[in-house]
Amino acid sequence: xxxxxxxxxxxxxxxxxxxxxxxxxxxxxxxxxxxxxxxxxxxxxxxxxxxxxxxxxxxxxxxxxxxxxxxxxxxxxxxxxxxxxxxxxxxxxxxxxxxxxxxxxxxxxxxxxxxxxxxxxxxxxxxxxxxxxxxxxxxxxxxxxxxxxxxxxxxxxxxxxxxxxxxxxxxxxxxxxxxxxxxxxxxxxxxxxxxxxxxxxxxxxxxxxxxxxxxxxxxxxxxxxxxxxxxxxxxxxxxxxxxxxxxxxxxxxxxxxxxxxxxxxxxxxxxxxxxxxxxxxxxxxxxxxxxxxxxxxxxxxxxxxxxxxxxxxxxxxxxxxxxxxxxxxxxxxxxxxxxxxxxxxxxxxxxxxxxxxxxxxxxxxxxxxxxxxxxxxxxxxxxxxxxxxxxxxxxx
Amino acid sequence: xxxxxxxxxxxxxxxxxxxxxxxxxxxxxxxxxxxxxxxxxxxxxxxxxxxxxxxxxxxxxxxxxxxxxxxxxxxxxxxxxxxxxxxxxxxxxxxxxxxxxxxxxxxxxxxxxxxxxxxxxxxxxxxxxxxxxxxxxxxxxxxxxxxxxxxxxxxxxxxxxxxxxxxxxxxxxxxxxxxxxxxxxxxxxxxxxxxxxxxxxxxxxxxxxxxxxxxxxxxxxxxxxxxxxxxxxxxxxxxxxxxxxxxxxxxxxxxxxxxxxxxxxxxxxxxxxxxxxxxxxxxxxxxxxxxxxxxxxxxxxxxxxxxxxxxxxxxxxxxxxxxxxxxxxxxxxxxxxxxxxxxxxxxxxxxxxxxxxxxxxxxxxxxxxxxxxxxxxxxxxxxxxxxxxxxxxxxxxxxxxxxxxxxxxxxxxxxxxxxxxxxxxxxxxxxxxxxxxxxxxxxxxxxx
Numbered sequence: 001x002x003x004x005x006x007x008x009x010x011x012x013x014x015x016x017x018x019x020x021x022x023x024x025x026x027x028x029x030x031x032x033x034x035x036x037x038x039x040x041x042x043x044x045x046x047x048x049x050x051x052x053x054x055x056x057x058x059x060x061x062x063x064x065x066x067x068x069x070x071x072x073x074x075x076x077x078x079x080x081x082x083x084x085x086x087x088x089x090x091x092x093x094x095x096x097x098x099x100x101x102x103x104x105x106x107x108x109x110x111x112x113x114x115x116x117x118x119x120x121x122x123x124x125x126x127x128x129x130x131x132x133x134x135x136x137x138x139x140x141x142x143x144x145x146x147x148x149x150x151x152x153x154x155x156x157x158x159x160x161x162x163x164x165x166x167x168x169x170x171x172x173x174x175x176x177x178x179x180x181x182x183x184x185x186x187x188x189x190x191x192x193x194x195x196x197x198x199x200x201x202x203x204x205x206x207x208x209x210x211x212x213x214x215x216x217x218x219x220x221x222x223x224x225x226x227x228x229x230x231x232x233x234x235x236x237x238x239x240x241x242x243x244x245x246x247x248x249x250x251x252x253x254x255x256x257x258x259x260x261x262x263x264x265x266x267x268x269x270x271x272x273x274x275x276x277x278x279x280x281x282x283x284x285x286x287x288x289x290x291x292x293x294x295x296x297x298x299x300x301x302x303x304x305x306x307x308x309x310x311x312x313x314x315x316x317x318x319x320x321x322x323x324x325x326x327x328x329x330x331x332x333x334x335x336x337x338x339x340x341x342x343x344x345x346x347x348x349x350x351x352x353x354x355x356x357x358x359x360x361x362x363x364x365x366x367x368x369x370x371x372x373x374x375x376x377x378x379x380x381x382x383x384x385x386x387x388x389x390x391x392x393x394x395x396x
Numbered sequence: 397x398x399x400x401x402x403x404x405x406x407x408x409x410x411x412x413x414x415x416x417x418x419x420x421x422x423x424x425x426x427x428x429x430x431x432x433x434x435x436x437x438x439x440x441x442x443x444x445x446x447x448x449x450x451x452x453x454x455x456x457x458x459x460x461x462x463x464x465x466x467x468x469x470x471x472x473x474x475x476x477x478x479x480x481x482x483x484x485x486x487x488x489x490x491x492x493x494x495x496x497x498x499x500x501x502x503x504x505x506x507x508x509x510x511x512x513x514x515x516x517x518x519x520x521x522x523x524x525x526x527x528x529x530x531x532x533x534x535x536x537x538x539x540x541x542x543x544x545x546x547x548x549x550x551x552x553x554x555x556x557x558x559x560x561x562x563x564x565x566x567x568x569x570x571x572x573x574x575x576x577x578x579x580x581x582x583x584x585x586x587x588x589x590x591x592x593x594x595x596x597x598x599x600x601x602x603x604x605x606x607x608x609x610x611x612x613x614x615x616x617x618x619x620x621x622x623x624x625x626x627x628x629x630x631x632x633x634x635x636x637x638x639x640x641x642x643x644x645x646x647x648x649x650x651x652x653x654x655x656x657x658x659x660x661x662x663x664x665x666x667x668x669x670x671x672x673x674x675x676x677x678x679x680x681x682x683x684x685x686x687x688x689x690x691x692x693x694x695x696x697x698x699x700x701x702x703x704x705x706x707x708x709x710x711x712x713x714x715x716x717x718x719x720x721x722x723x724x725x726x727x728x729x730x731x732x733x734x735x736x737x738x739x740x741x742x743x744x745x746x747x748x749x750x751x752x753x754x755x756x757x758x759x760x761x762x763x764x765x766x767x768x769x770x771x772x773x774x775x776x777x778x779x780x781x782x783x784x785x786x787x788x789x790x791x792x793x794x795x796x797x798x799x800x801x802x803x804x805x806x807x808x809x810x811x812x813x814x815x816x817x818x819x820x821x822x823x824x825x826x827x828x829x830x831x832x833x834x835x836x837x838x839x840x841x842x843x844x
Binding site: 020021022192311312314315353367370372373375376379380 | 437690693694782783785786793794796797798801804805807808810811814815
């Protein structure tokens with residue numbers, strides 16, 4: 001018996017509008033672009049995939065089960081521009097076959113810069129999930145699966161029972177990501193490791209016609225999962241929800257793949273679907289997964305270099321978090337909200353120069369022509385926000 | 397491969413990027429083992445003989461200081477250089493006031509020449525020659541077209557004594573010669589478009605020059621453009637068949653600083669933003685000043701340096717005064733050699749606000765001098781340079797916005813400089829020459 005553990009990530013940042021040094025009004029976010037992108041993703045991915053998952057749960061009597069993590073900034077934007085998506089998720093929650101995970105409300109890198117801010121955002125997110133979907137998250141995923149031993153401890157301190165992270169080869173060695181692990185010296189919390197090969201077969205390679213396994217059918221994938229039996233308990237398929245209908249367009253057959261996957265899995269008889277919380281209840285931890293340095297699920301490096309790879313990114317993040325005491329001291333909710341929206345990791349991802357070399361990476365809805373433009377725009381907004389705080393404008 | 401190459405500029409006699417490009421390309425070809433015979437018009441003031449072959453084996457009698465190919469001898473193995481006695485000075489644009497050299501935004505002034513049809517001025521008095529005004533095609537020297545024909549005739553005579561595989565002509569001045577030599581020898585013609593009449597003259601196109609450009613492009617077996625920007629102009633405005641037009645980007649050779657040229661460090665409190673190039677309409681100097689005005693509205697300790705000369709210099713000095721920023725703008729006049737390196741060393745940012753720039757080698761030079769660059773999107777180099785800030789030349793606020801960002805945020809400047817300095821090493825003249833060789837092969841295959 002092996003379990004497929006699906007977790008889908010949903011997030012859209014508040015993208016900044018073009019903001020120059022000459023702009024004077026605290027109007028930082030590109031309302032029109034954000035609404036347009038949200039509508040597009042809702043229509044192409046969120047709504048059709050939710051409907052399909054709902055149908056699969058019904059058809060298989062609740063034996064098809066999945067987990068979602070929705071960021072707070074996405075939920076806020078959905079509430080304004082596509083409330084029917086939230087309704088659809090509420091219906092999914094009512095099936096009892098769906099688990100919602102916890103993360104930072106603003107999809108931030110706060111854990112790296114401010115533990116207080118990190119905790120505040122996780123609490124804010126948990127409250128929102130509880131309010132909207134009537135369940136309290138017990139499993140935590142940090143932004144972009146950024147993780148190390150210290151994060152596991154912080155999650156345990158916040159009462160979580162499990163953390164999702166990347167199953168990195170250099171850390172696993174000969175071991176498989178199909179087992180559950182614990183952080184070194186911590187027994188009360190389990191780790192579920194992303195099976196990046198099988199996850200990426202769906203998320204990245206599904207429509208790649210140069211791939212030897214193309215076309216990937218549900219039956220073939222179910223056989224691959226079955227091969228895990230005898231060498232582990234879980235196949236953790238962690239991916240962006242936009243895989244369905246956006247990264248892999250409907251014409252690639254991705255929806256048919258998902259539609260038939262449960263029946264193919266059940267046909268083979270050995271396997272099932274479980275959510276993260278069900279996995280940690282059903283299966284024991286088999287060893288320690290020691291992660292002294294930060295890892296993530298990004299790029300081939302699986303590290304922080306997508307957000308902290310150059311001097312601009314580091315500078316922008318430091319300058320942003322340097323404002324924390326001032327923002328909190330002011331107690332202005334608008335200011336606090338603006339400051340927190342600026343924390344979304346996307347703003348720093350747009351500043352990455354490491355993808356320029358090969359030009360190959362697909363930067364999803366990146367509003368900038370270059371990482372330099374991203375930095376300049378962000379710093380102009382930050383300068384303006386600093387001005388509102390009454391702090392002296394940084395002298396040139 | 398033996399190339400009969402027709403040009404009209406070569407260091408140190410250059411007025412812009414063309415001479416620099418011809419030098420780099422010829423050296424690249426030389427290193428790849430191609431045999432280049434480079435044919436140049438020779439300034440009339442220089443000497444008397446019709447044809448002089450200059451090569452390492454047969455050095456010229458002219459003194460080394462004035463020697464047009466003095467630096468070539470040691471740097472070329474195969475190439476030979478020929479100077480024909482014509483007086484071509486197509487882009488001589490006399491300055492309407494004294495005290496300045498003729499336009500020569502590249503590196504060095506054109507020495508000892510005069511415009512055809514004008515009275516020979518006394519030495520050093522050239523800048524006093526009254527010049528035509530900007531606009532129209534009339535800033536070209538008067539009897540230029542006769543000189544072009546003479547150049548073509550002389551090149552044909554020369555060609556009858558030479559063995560070569562292809563004819564390669566650089567820009568419109570040499571197209572007549574290229575067509576004549578190709579017809580005479582039966583060798584395929586490749587024309588190389590470094591700029592078009594539309595770049596140089598905006599909407600005031602000189603019809604005769606346009607006709608020559610068009611004839612050259614249509615007669616050529618292959619056309620090489622320095623960017624896709626230029627290629628599009630060639631396709632759209634000259635009606636050239638797309639399948640015979642290739643793009644070969646310009647490059648820069650990093651030879652390192654010359655020996656014994658270490659400059660003392662410069663300490664200062666001010667930030668410096670640099671414009672370096674010909675001060676002409678094509679280069680967008682007024683947009684630079686307008687952006688400077690906006691920058692100075694939000695920060696104070698910055699100075700704007702305009703290095704170069706050209707027919708808009710005086711107008712720009714007046715404009716700076718009108719904008720009330722005269723005390724913040726420094727006009728250096730034309731710089732050369734160590735002065736260029738020194739001004740780069742002082743600069744925090746190099747700005748190229750060109751209205752129309754077929755390629756633009758200067759940003760590559762800035763990057764190789766560790767200066768980050770802000771370049772106009774209306775430039776060919778913007779197609780290939782990733783680690784540069786880019787802006788529409790007319791977007792003054794955005795230009796100012798980006799200038800301020802570089803001056804205020806050292807990490808931005810450092811990232812641009814580090815990545816840009818690395819990226820610029822990818823632009824090699826040997827690679828450009830290799831691409832030209834491929835074009836020759838295609839031309840030869842088509843001619844068979």
